[in-house]
Amino acid sequence: MTLLGECSVRLRQSVENATAKASLPALLRIGTIRDTIFAILAKPQISSEMPLRGPADPSLGGISCVFPVHNESFIIEQTIRNYFAEFEGRVTDFEFVVCEDGSTDDTKIVLERLAKDLPIRVYMSDERLGYGSAVIDAVSRATKPWVFVVDSDYQFAAIDFWRLEPHRRNQDVILGMKAPRKDPFYRIFLSYGYNWLLRFFFKLPYRDMDTGFRLIRREIIQEIAPDIKYLSFFTAEFVVRAHYAGYRILEVPVRHYARKIGSTTVFYVSKLFLICFDQFAGILRMRAEFKRRGLFERAHPPEPASGLEDHGS
Numbered sequence: 001m002t003l004l005g006e007c008s009v010r011l012r013q014s015v016e017n018a019t020a021k022a023s024l025p026a027l028l029r030i031g032t033i034r035d036t037i038f039a040i041l042a043k044p045q046i047s048s049e050m051p052l053r054g055p056a057d058p059s060l061g062g063i064s065c066v067f068p069v070h071n072e073s074f075i076i077e078q079t080i081r082n083y084f085a086e087f088e089g090r091v092t093d094f095e096f097v098v099c100e101d102g103s104t105d106d107t108k109i110v111l112e113r114l115a116k117d118l119p120i121r122v123y124m125s126d127e128r129l130g131y132g133s134a135v136i137d138a139v140s141r142a143t144k145p146w147v148f149v150v151d152s153d154y155q156f157a158a159i160d161f162w163r164l165e166p167h168r169r170n171q172d173v174i175l176g177m178k179a180p181r182k183d184p185f186y187r188i189f190l191s192y193g194y195n196w197l198l199r200f201f202f203k204l205p206y207r208d209m210d211t212g213f214r215l216i217r218r219e220i221i222q223e224i225a226p227d228i229k230y231l232s233f234f235t236a237e238f239v240v241r242a243h244y245a246g247y248r249i250l251e252v253p254v255r256h257y258a259r260k261i262g263s264t265t266v267f268y269v270s271k272l273f274l275i276c277f278d279q280f281a282g283i284l285r286m287r288a289e290f291k292r293r294g295l296f297e298r299a300h301p302p303e304p305a306s307g308l309e310d311h312g313s
């Protein structure tokens with residue numbers, strides 16, 4: 001972590017302690033100032049050094065790469081081949097699980113051809129499941145102790161897997177934080193607001209909870225997935241719930257590329273207002289549930305959840 005990053009984390013922690021018992025208006029004021037300072041001080045910095053490309057530590061277990069796919073015929077082959085080349089020979093125990101549903105372009109044909117050429121497992125369905133259900137479905141088919149969930153449109157570089165992998169020893173959930181995010185301005189703005197709301201309402205330190213580049217212990221997804229019901233797209237609600245379940249979560253800056261081909265399969269401009277409204281309502285409902293369960297009264301950070309092997313440092 002850079003010096004600035006470290007300062008901002010400390011600043012954040014001390015302000016969070018100070019605000020723990022503050023009144024709502026004070027909390028709003030301090031929260032806004034805190035976040036502005038945090039945003040200025042802690043621009044996510046990607047390490048200029050290229051990550052060491054493996055080998056992955058076999059003692060930490062195998063890795064299932066999970067690719068949710070919908071209408072990505074122009075890019076899916078490049079994505080899978082790039083990730084496969086990155087893993088082959090560097091990760092001793094890995095599998096590729098591709099979950100496609102509802103595509104109306106040539107994605108299914110491309111995947112059928114790829115499955116004959118590469119040892120990948122492809123699951124397809126005519127009915128569109130939606131991103132969250134597709135990921136949960138894919139994870140239920142995964143067999144390795146770690147799951148690497150990656151968007152299929154190659155907005156993340158395969159080599160950046162190695163920025164996440166070394167943290168498996170000490171973390172349960174490792175999130176690739178887009179640094180910087182290469183999306184249209186309105187998407188950056190909405191994502192910043194979304195993450196800000198989640199940080200504010202759930203007192204979280206994370207900055208990119210909806211990233212599409214994550215390495216997670218499989219059993220955590222299996223434990224938490226059945227509870228996910230308020231926020232669409234699975235990702236952010238998973239992070240919030242994993243945090244309050246006491247799992248160790250780390251954000252690591254990774255490169256992000258503008259979508260080179262195709263278009264969003266989720267955030268259509270015509271649906272943005274509805275998506276924002278749904279997400280905001282979901283945040284409030286999840287907060288009400290957490291309050292009811294007394295989760296905010298617990299000490300921060302939560303104790304690590306039991307039942308997981310602690311690999312030590």
Ligand SMILES: Nc1nc2c(ncn2[C@@H]2O[C@H](COP(=O)(O)OP(=O)(O)OP(=O)(O)O)[C@@H](O)[C@H]2O)c(=O)[nH]1
Binds near residue numbers: 152212263
């Ligand atoms: N299986 C499945 N995959 C989906 C579905 N919706 C989206 N995806 C995939 O989920 C990933 C993320 O979707 P994107 O449209 O790229 O979302 P985004 O990166 O936030 O948006 P862009 O910036 O426009 O790329 C992509 O790999 C999609 O192909 C779905 O309904 N089912």
Ligand SMILES: [Mg+2]
Binds near residue numbers: 151153
């Ligand atoms: Mg994308």
